[in-house]
Amino acid sequence: MIVWINGTHGVGKTTTSKLVQQLLPGARVLDVEKVGEVLMDITPGLPATDNFQHWEPWRPLVVETARRVLEFTGGKLVMPMTVSRGHRHDAPHSGPGRAPYRGFSAWRLSTERPKMRCAVRT
Template sequence: MIVWINGTHGAGKTTTARLLQPLLPDARVLDPEKIGEVLMDVRPPLPDHGDFQHWAPWRPLVVETATRLLDHVGGTLVLPQTVLVEAYWREIADGFAARRVPVRHVVLDADQDTLRARIEGDTVVGYSLFRMSRLAPYAEAARTWLHDAAQVVSTVGRAPEEVAREIARSVAAG
């Protein structure tokens, strides 16, 4: 099974994935961003579209990599990755469905002020204009399709451990 943790920058995806992994039997974390980094290393470089998700190979490579890893180790893969383009999410979800891999799609949600404060105060990743630039597209995706396509979990005023436990309970409940 795949547990896809979606949400914008500052929502807590990476932290939640790290805390969720030991709560799920035989779970591992796979960061789809690493697949994007591989594509960024292609020489000469692929055309710059501002985000590796816009490169057509990224989405099927994520599905293929995750599926192959599940075939190899079994269990559950936790994938923390923002996907705000509905067509991209459909392509990924349909790819897993074609391979009969169940996906639990979870969106970590917080209001814009909370997200902005988290990004500005992030001492690990640090502030970036790119991260801030994703807030408006997240709000639009949440309003138009994303919240309808996933289990929405609020992270406002909640400890990351509590959020991870809620997701683990929902996965266990089916």
């Protein structure tokens, strides 16, 4: 199972991920921003962009990393990340490296609304 927590920068995704992890026995937090940091460390650098999510390798690396971690450990992954642009909205569960899961929960945090919206895909 993957619990994906989406929201704008600074809304509390990482904090919420740690709280959700405590509620799910055996859950691990996978901060896929670290995948972007790996890409940013490549020298000489990749083509200039304002967001590492725009680099072609980012999306399949996120999917493959989640898939491999679940394959290796089993259990559940809690993934905080800001994904708000059309085709990237499906980043954690689509593409040729599709992550295996029994359930997929997407939570979007917003400072504009007092409630957290939750959509579950299976």
